Amino acid sequence: MHVLGLATGPGVPADPLADRLAADLPGTVAVLERRADAGGDRTRYELGPRGSTVSRPDGDLLGALDDLARDHDYAVLVGFADTSVPHVVVGDADAETALQRVAAPEDVDTDAVVRALSDHDEHESLESLVAAVTREPSAEYAGAVATFTGIVREREHPEDDRTESLTFEKYEGVAAERLARIRDELESREGVHEVRLHHRTGRIEAGEDIVFVVVLAGHRREAFETVEDGIDRLKDEVPIFKKELTVEDEFWTHERDE
DSSP states (O other), rough: EEEEEEOTTTTTTTTHHHHHHHHHHSEEEEEEEEEEEEEEEEEEEETTTSSOEEEEEEEHHHHHHHHHTOOSSSEEEEOOSSSOOEEEETTOOSSSSSEEEEGGGGGGHHHHHHHHHHOOOOOOOOHHHHHHHHTTTGGGGHHHHHHHEEESSOOSSSTSSEEEEEEEOTTTTTHHHHHHHHHHHHHTTTTEEEEEEEOOEEEEEETSEEEEEEEEEHHHHHHHHHHHHHHHHHHHHEEEEEEEEESOOEEEEOOOOO
16 A cells, blocks of 8 residues: 655645545545544544545554555555655645645646655555455465564563664665565465565564565465565565664664564
8 A cells, every 4th residue: 555645834725635636546545634633632544535434542543554555555644744654745834755846736746646656665564465465366276374474572681671663774676676586486486376575664663563474375384484484585685774772772783683
């Protein structure tokens, strides 16, 4: 699922632009809007102009994106300019990452937005990756789906400082090429039908998901073996760099970890 933020300047309403993008973007679109309700700060997730509205009092954006990734092609964020996703920036607004800057909402070029988003990683969850492999035609020959999820570990040992978050950066281009090569080689194995490998980037808090490996295979033995080989090869061969933030320190490390 591609994630796109909207940031609009003073006096420029974001809702009409969000509705237009929801109608014009190809596929299924969710509009996620942050609002301050009477009961305090809430994040309301409006699932497109033709869908329903749900609310999360805790403002759990990551959880909402994980929920939506299985069945949506795009998520449009309104009121999340502080979130490091590609943004359409209108007028005098500011955002952490600008994909397209325009003077007025009518200047937004939806086709250009779609093309530019294709250069950015999609948001994936374990559920969206499992759904992707089980939708493939080869699923009728499969008897097993095996998965691995790596999370941010708070401590290695009881005496260690608590890890608050990890930040990951990919060596762009090279990382994608190596992930594709690993996937192709694993899928060439006897009995293995589909493989998905995904590593999140940016800041990830303690306890949150980092990396997923999903394997669709004829039998459990091939599935389990391929999942283990997949995560080992991803850690060994894909250039992904990690910065660790503990309660006492902050440092980069080239060690790859779950």
